[in-house]
Amino acid sequence: MLKEIALHRSVRHFLSREIAPEVLTDILQAATHASTVGNMQLYSIIVTIDSRVRAELSVGSLDESAAMEAPVLLIFCADVHRFSKWCRQRDTKPEYENLMWYAHATADALRAAENAALQAESYGLGICFIDTVLRSADRLVELLDLPQGVLPTAVLALGHPAEEPPLSDRLPMEAIVHYDRYNRITSAEIDELWAERETSTQTMELLNRYGVENLARIFTEYRYPAAENLNSSKRYLATLREQGFLDDKE
Amino acid sequence: MLKEIALHRSVRHFLSREIAPEVLTDILQAATHASTVGNMQLYSIIVTIDSRVRAELSVGSLDESAAMEAPVLLIFCADVHRFSKWCRQRDTKPEYENLMWYAHATADALRAAENAALQAESYGLGICFIDTVLRSADRLVELLDLPQGVLPTAVLALGHPAEEPPLSDRLPMEAIVHYDRYNRITSAEIDELWAERETSTQTMELLNRYGVENLARIFTEYRYPAAENLNSSKRYLATLREQGFLDDKE
Numbered sequence: 461m462l463k464e465i466a467l468h469r470s471v472r473h474f475l476s477r478e479i480a481p482e483v484l485t486d487i488l489q490a491a492t493h494a495s496t497v498g499n500m501q502l503y504s505i506i507v508t509i510d511s512r513v514r515a516e517l518s519v520g521s522l523d524e525s526a527a528m529e530a531p532v533l534l535i536f537c538a539d540v541h542r543f544s545k546w547c548r549q550r551d552t553k554p555e556y557e558n559l560m561w562y563a564h565a566t567a568d569a570l571r572a573a574e575n576a577a578l579q580a581e582s583y584g585l586g587i588c589f590i591d592t593v594l595r596s597a598d599r600l601v602e603l604l605d606l607p608q609g610v611l612p613t614a615v616l617a618l619g620h621p622a623e624e625p626p627l628s629d630r631l632p633m634e635a636i637v638h639y640d641r642y643n644r645i646t647s648a649e650i651d652e653l654w655a656e657r658e659t660s661t662q663t664m665e666l667l668n669r670y671g672v673e674n675l676a677r678i679f680t681e682y683r684y685p686a687a688e689n690l691n692s693s694k695r696y697l698a699t700l701r702e703q704g705f706l707d708d709k710e
Numbered sequence: 711m712l713k714e715i716a717l718h719r720s721v722r723h724f725l726s727r728e729i730a731p732e733v734l735t736d737i738l739q740a741a742t743h744a745s746t747v748g749n750m751q752l753y754s755i756i757v758t759i760d761s762r763v764r765a766e767l768s769v770g771s772l773d774e775s776a777a778m779e780a781p782v783l784l785i786f787c788a789d790v791h792r793f794s795k796w797c798r799q800r801d802t803k804p805e806y807e808n809l810m811w812y813a814h815a816t817a818d819a820l821r822a823a824e825n826a827a828l829q830a831e832s833y834g835l836g837i838c839f840i841d842t843v844l845r846s847a848d849r850l851v852e853l854l855d856l857p858q859g860v861l862p863t864a865v866l867a868l869g870h871p872a873e874e875p876p877l878s879d880r881l882p883m884e885a886i887v888h889y890d891r892y893n894r895i896t897s898a899e900i901d902e903l904w905a906e907r908e909t910s911t912q913t914m915e916l917l918n919r920y921g922v923e924n925l926a927r928i929f930t931e932y933r934y935p936a937a938e939n940l941n942s943s944k945r946y947l948a949t950l951r952e953q954g955f956l957d958d959k960e
Contacts, residue, residue, distance in 0.1 A: 462714065462832050465740045465825050488887050490715045492880055494824060495839045498772065498933055499878050506888045522748070542885065542895055543929075549900050550926035555936035558943035559950070560844050563816070567864060570820035571839075574744060575715050577821075578828065582712050589745045589821075594810050605891045614817060628749050630742055635792065637738050638756045641855045645792055650799050676800035679793075683748055686805035693808035697956075700809070706947075 464581040469627050471586025472526040474619030479531055483583050487618070488534075490579035494571035500543055502556075502565035503572055503613075506535040506604055516599045517592045517615060522683065526588035530617035535593070535600065536573040538565030541609035557609050562705035566613045573614040586621030589614060595692045598699045608704040629660045714831040719877050721836025722776040724869030729781055733833050737868070738784075740829035744821035750793055752806075752815035753822055756785040756854055766849045767842045767865060772933065776838035780867035785843075785850065786823040788815030791859035807859050812955035816863045823864040836871030839864060845942045848949045858954040879910045 484507070491505060509532060517527040527533070540556040547554035556565075577587045593600065593615040600612045635645075635653040645653070654675075657663060663675050670678050680686065700706050734757070741755060759782060767777040777783070790806040797804035806815075827837045843850070843865040850862045885895075885903040895903070904925075907913060913925050920928050930936065950956050 461736055461740050461743075462712075462829055464712065465743045465829060468743050468745070470745060485883075486711055488883060490711055492883060492886055493711075493715045493718050493877075495718070495720060495827070497839075497841045498929065499880075500929065501881055501886065503886070504888055504892065505886055506890070506892060508890055510890060537892075545895060546900050546904060547926045547930055549897055550924045552924075552927045552930040553936060554930055555939045556934075558939060560943035560946040561939065563844050563863070563946065564841065566813070566816060567820050567839075570817050571824045571827075574821045574824035575828075577745070578825075579712055579715060589747075589817075591747045591814065594813050603891070605894075607892065607894060610892065613813070627743075630749075631751055633735075633738060633742060636742055636751065636753070636755055638754055640756070640758055640760060641853070642754065642756060642787075642857065642860065644855075644857060645795060647799060650796050654796060674800045674802075676797045677802045679748065679750065680797050680802040680804055684806075686803060689805045689808060689811065693810035696810040696813065 464578040468581060469625050470588045471621045471623060471625065472523055472588055473622040474526070474529040474531065474586060475622045477531070477620045479585065479619065484532065487576050487579045491572040491576040494575045496568040496571070497564040501568065502538065502540050502543055502561070503569035504537045504539040504542065504610065505572070506537065508533050508535060510603065512603050513600065516596050516603065517590050519592070521590065521592045523588050523590045523592070523617070526617040527590050529619065531619040534576060534616040534618065535604065535612050536569040536614040536616065537606065537610050537612050538562055538569050539610045540565055541607050544609055557704040559706055562611065562700065569613045573616055577616055580618045585618050588617045590617055594696055597696055601699060601703065606703070611700065611703045611705065626662070629657050629662050631657060714828045718831060719875050720838045721871045721873060721875065722773055722838050723872040724776070724779040724781065724836060725872045727781070727870045729835065729869065734782065737826050737829045741822040741826040744825045746818040746821070747814040751818065752788065752790055752793055752811070753819035754787045754789040754792065754860065755822070756787065758783050758785060760853065763850065763853050766846050766853065767840050769842070771840065771842045773838050773840045773842070773867070776867040777840050779869065781869040784826060784866040784868065785854065785862050786819040786864040786866065787856065787860050787862050788812055788819050789860045790815055791857050794859055807954040809956055812861065812950065819863045823866055827866055830868045835868050838867045840867055844946055847946055851949060851953065856953070861950065861953045861955065876912070879907050879912050881907060
């Protein structure tokens, strides 16, 4: 397996050392080599060290230290704005501000982001995707001055690692991979497939830290509680609409 | 730059030769090494050679030959179903069937898909992302028997390449990369940044083939015309709702 893929882990503590400009350029170039829908390149990357962006992404985040310490953050945005502007300038009418093209543009942004992550890791840098990007989408629109047709979809923190965390424990491949059609998992299979994760050292540490009796509760009650999910999702929907991806035609 | 990233291109014609099982396993394993939100692994991969799936993805697609010829298709789905079922089985209440978690799960699926693509390319296989996946989401839900909380977000065709197409021409990196905040592109910059693509050999061939006077029109009038975009996006929104990602609370 490609070394960068095999050894990928999320790094959340970084040295203060800067990333060499030519290395950053190469990482950004690698991002642009990813497939994009129709070769339309419906994404943008914002390179930032803005402390307000860091602070926004950090609030209540598992990745707080990554957002604060990384010498640079890359904000990957779904972007139909640039392409649409080009179309209008060429006297033809674009129609990409809608939900399906938000999803296409998001796919472009994520493929580019994953390329950037692996390229960074090939230089020995550490990376972390910062998941609060969606919860903070409305604030990031303001802070980064994103026009209609642009929405942040992934944030990559990168820098020289100050730690070497273990690889994440994963479910067995059988939990993820289906053949021919979707295999509706049974209760017995749930128990079987989760058994290893539920008894791993990482899980035992978490149960102790949170003082709960099972791993699922850490997710539903502490990390991503129901009320917060619903509230954040409502705000996300409103931001999607404000940015023009869910307009009156839908 | 990583060789697989530097040399990535979309391959749309494949030999009939099968992919060795251990190679396919390695590709699927590589997918599972990608970062996922909170290590929740909110995605599934369906390995299929179903001719109805191929036919559905092919209709009016630029990637028709890839969908038909590839010895295997990997369907990457955003999936909160499995995780939610696990939570319920552990006597706690999940709340992930909403728009924000659709976006999180989509991100998981796309990062996994890009890993799979690069891993496949490291074995000398050719890959193509098939963009009709979104337009066909409702039909794929039926054909693959996807439960609530699952939606297809990327399709990867892969196989031994029967062609070596040129790398795609891309906009200069300055079109994609912004510093500190979003740079609203000017009309002069549009002309400048698109100049090379608009006069490339690939573009000249396209203009001849479609018989139109500029590249933008190929996109807006032939490849992704407005009426079709709006129609497909409406269907996509309905599918998103049916699959439980936009419920009554929103």
